[in-house]
Amino acid sequence: MRVLFTIFPASAHLYPAIPLAWALRSAGHEVVVACPDGVVDRKVVDAITAAGLTALPLGGREELTASLAPLLAAAGPDRPTLALDPDDPDAWRTARAVLGRMLHAYYPPETAEGGRRPVLDALVEFAAAWRPDLVLWDPLAPTGAVAARTCGAAHARLLFGSDNVGLIRARTREELADPASGLTEDPWMPWLRPVLERYGLDFTEETLTGQWTLDLTPPRMRTTPLDLTYVPVRRVPYGGAAALPDWLRARPERPRAVLTLGVSRRLLAGRHSGFPMREFFASVSGLDLELVATLNGEQLEAAGPLPGNVRALPYLPLDQVLPTSSAIIHHGGGGTFAAAVAFTVPQLVVPLPMWDEAVTARYVARRGAGLVADPAQVDADSLQKDLLRLIEEPSFRLGARALHDDMLAAPAPADVVPVLERLTAEHRG
Structure with missing residues (x-):
């Protein structure tokens, strides 16, 4: 047909x-x-x-x-x-x-x-x-x-x-x-x-x-x-066609976290909502982890000099980076959520009020697969603490596996x- x-x-x-x-x-x-x-x-x-x-x-x-x-x-x-x-x-x-x-x-x-x-x-x-x-x-x-x-x-x-x-x-x-x-x-x-x-x-x-x-x-x-x-x-998560970068061909030597704001990233980051990009990068600079952030040119300029453990790219398909990641911070978009579920990655959701992001955030938290940050009150210290919880507390990985089982059903x-x-x-x- x-x-x-x-x-x-x-x-x-x-x-x-x-x-x-x-x-x-x-x-x-x-x-x-x-x-x-x-x-x-x-x-x-x-x-x-x-x-x-x-x-x-x-x-x-x-x-x-x-x-x-x-x-x-x-x-x-x-x-x-x-x-x-x-x-x-x-x-x-x-x-x-x-x-x-x-x-x-x-x-x-x-x-x-x-x-x-x-x-x-x-x-x-x-x-x-x-x-x-x-x-x-x-x-x-x-x-x-x-x-x-x-x-x-x-x-x-x-x-x-x-x-x-x-x-x-x-x-x-x-x-x-x-x-x-x-x-x-x-x-x-x-x-x-x-x-x-x-x-x-x-x-x-x-x-x-x-x-x-x-x-x-x-x-x-x-x-x-x-x-x-x-x-x-x-x-089934799909994020576009792209060649696999060299740095993703082997597993990381330390925990890897991802920060992505989706295709509507301009609505959440920088001056549009007060997301503390520069302060958050500074707060993770001394942690034993690697942070991969997808940022456009405006956001890179607002973030200032990046710490050595922060890698910034304009865009990266999530199905390439999430298999080797321990946590993800995102805006609550359906594609990002689905990719995190597919690869059993705990999620920290800062929901952008566009469609069903708040519903997604509540669902992730209710199932024990992650945490929710209020976009109106988010600050760098609380983001850093929540990120460390996702990486260090095994219960979030168990919750992520439960969401994965739901997906397979x-x-x-x-x-x-x-x-x-x-x-x-x-x-x-």
């Missing part, structure tokens, strides 16, 4: 899909990965081809960049967020508004030039010509659902983290059904309905939540049951391929 992936234009959204795309290719299926080019991550299309997959660059760079830039720019603590905080029952309304603005970027209003919507139109035109049997779409790239419906393909969401979109949609439907809520019109319909009508489609909930959902989240981390069909898939991507074949046959138009 032919399978079309549609990806939100960021590496953090592409990388979770790569192992499943490989599994489908290995089973003999044709795979194409579509993504708007050069919007958030200007190298994401190159990353698709570097993984050995066929990329379909989509247009609309100028339109999408202008629409998404205000939401994705680094800002202070008042930055709009898509995170759903269990301690804040109203956070989902803020997330709904932010998400609506992001999704609206794919569906700009009709224009005097004929109403072209570059990303959506390019995808629909390709789907009409290529005729995919199955479209797997990122929750932040719902153009996949529209394209699938126009050509009769089966379609499903491929989650990159917790199902915040599903939860927001469920809460919205509850409000619409409750006269006391004051919500009388679906807030997403004014921009979504014209698009569907343009292609002769009516609205169905599957347009926003898929015919089914592929879920990479560990079962014990799922906190809110939703009335949707979920297919569990093991998240989920079906591997290759095991899910027959499920996708069956579901595609059932739902294809």
Whole structure:
């Protein structure tokens, strides 16, 4: 069968899909990965081809960049967020508004030039010509659902983290059904309905939540049951294609720790949040350990001269360094979490409030696989003490092994391929 992936234009959204795309290719299926080019991550299309997959660059760079830039720019603590905080029952309304603005970027209003919507139109035109049997779409790239419906393909969401979109949609439907809520019109319909009508489609909930959902989240981390069909898939860590450095070809002579802030590192480090980079490096300078830190140029400048036991690089795939590491400090991103779990590495999570980082941090701590640091109150001394605990106390390694066992309980991507074949046959138009 032919399978079309549609990806939100960021590496953090592409990388979770790569192992499943490989599994489908290995089973003999044709795979194409579509993504708007050069919007958030200007190298994401190159990353698709570097993984050995066929990329379909989509247009609309100028339109999408202008629409998404205000939401994705680094800002202070008042930055709009898509995170759903269990301690804040109203956070989902803020997330709904932010998400609506992001999704609206794919569906700009009709224009005097004929109403072209570059990303959506390019995808629909390709789907009409290529005729995919199955479209797997990122929750932040719902153009996949529209394209699938126009050509009769089966379609499903491929989650990159917790199902915040599903939860927001469920809460919205509850409000619409409750006269006391004051919500009388679906807030997403004014921009979504014209698009569907343009292609002769009516609205169905599957347009926003898929015919089914592929879920990479560990079962014990799922906190809110939703009335949707979920297919569990093991998240296999992938961090890009790169040659193995010489210094990683042998085991370290002393404990190795990793500091990584993920692809959104600019939002957590340096002047944007007060993360004490320079002070933290100074605090570990006298310790008998090696610290590997992934830092961009701005962060290196802010950190000042590095101690002899700190190695800084712009980027390093975690599946290269974590097999020989004793601990990792990170922002709570799903890819970093999955890599740490895969290699049984204890974690110190400084959660960035973007999607489900706080949920991930609580899960790591609850399972005894690591510790959580409050990003609003983090300081170098507490970071150093927590890092030493992770390295020296055996209980954290035992907790990390328990998370690893949970991961292995989920079906591997290759095991899910027959499920996708069956579901595609059932739902294809």
